Amino acid sequence: MLAGTHCVAIGIYSGLGDIVCALPSVMRLRASGRRVILVMSVGIHRVAAELLAQHLPPGDVLTVQWPPGKNLKSVWGLVQALRRERVQAFLVSPHPQLVHASRKLPWLMAALRGLGMRVLGAQADHRSWVYSHKVAVDRDLPIATREWQFLADLSGHRERGSFDWEPFRPQRVAQRSGGVLIHVGASKPNRRLPTRTVLDLIRQLETERPVRVVGLPAELQELKALYAESTPAPGADVAFVSGSLVQALDTLKHMDCSITMDSAFAHLAAAYGVPQVIVFGPSDPVSNRPVTFVPQTPVIQETQKLPCQPCGLHTCELGDFRCMNLISAAQIHAAVNRMLAARPEAAAAV
Structure with missing residues (x-):
């Protein structure tokens, strides 16, 4: 044609x-x-x-x-x-x-x-x-x-x-930093974790490994202030990357694992060969999943799938985006640990 x-x-x-x-x-x-x-x-x-x-x-x-x-x-x-x-x-x-x-x-x-x-x-x-x-x-x-x-x-x-x-292959890195990147989410609330969930997740990860957080500047500013008020753990290595997209991607490439929403960052993590945990709320994990050659663990509402999932809408008919709000930091943290436990296999797959 x-x-x-x-x-x-x-x-x-x-x-x-x-x-x-x-x-x-x-x-x-x-x-x-x-x-x-x-x-x-x-x-x-x-x-x-x-x-x-x-x-x-x-x-x-x-x-x-x-x-x-x-x-x-x-x-x-x-x-x-x-x-x-x-x-x-x-x-x-x-x-x-x-x-x-x-x-x-x-x-x-x-x-x-x-x-x-x-x-x-x-x-x-x-x-x-x-x-x-x-x-x-x-x-x-x-x-x-x-x-x-x-x-x-x-x-x-x-x-x-x-x-x-x-x-994207020429830009991949062989030596990673051992850290975890958290992508707060897209601009729409249907693809974004609540601020409280992100803070809980940072607190659970900060005692184990370096944490880098990327997202929109206004969201990161709020998160950074709230995190500072929450008394970070001694020796915690947590940074909020609020620069350009290229700076965020340079950070992503050096991570051992990333936590992403159903957004461009999930596809970019796959492109750079970074193992990831993907949080799916209203979108379909079958048709929206990235093509990846390393292990990944999509995290959906694990307790009970809602009858409206997946709706694929930017607005919520129930009015509260519970498909995202009911996903806990503990669920994501457990998925990260499973991902990092599979790291030798991930390295072999790349």
Whole structure:
């Protein structure tokens, strides 16, 4: 379906995790001699700019105000930009579901098709009737593998090969610090641990090994103040990393284990080969799990799975996000100990 194309665009990405999962497939497509342009929302580009700069030329990233406002001005701006870059095919990534649900998407696809571009997407996608070509994609696959399969099928590769975090492999480190990294969570409350749970977890870990905490600056400032008030254990090595994304990733790479939510950090830990404990609340651990080659322990509501799980929503119909709030620091701490006990096997797997 991409035969004869030398410039393709892929989008529209609205989350850092989407971009992380797409990079291995994008780099593989670039290796075939094609120019690949990533299209993403303005907001997520601000977050991902440093990471993207390590892998793509600046000219191969286009930003758009997405979802668009009340008019179609931003959609038309994207159409014009793609036209200037002489894009021949636009690939709708098979996993940013919120983007697919936008009512403006058919207008964008229709405009691109009117300019003679091929518009390709997953067969099961919402509004897939606007695509000129459709590809069957297994929704039960992890999202990174899903993208890999999608682009492999479009490229006509009969042998897809095994998924590989190849773009991130050169940055992996052999010697780790023995510490544990805690990722507080994403900006949405459905993918974030309560502050009290994080504090309890730090207190349980601080007497055993170094602890590094990453997250949004405002959250870390609050956590740091509350932790200082709680009388840290003598000799505790706890630090709150509130710098750039690249600084947080440099910290992640040197950890023996990480505790992540269902977020971009879970995929980044997998990419860097860091064993991890993943906390899943409203999201599906089957389709949202990262592709990893080291042991990991997803932590779900272990006492009793709620009937609404997994809902996959950013809001909570019950109003209290109990699927996250009922997960205790003790549960996560126990999973970390199981993970670290498996460290020799993890090293062998890498």
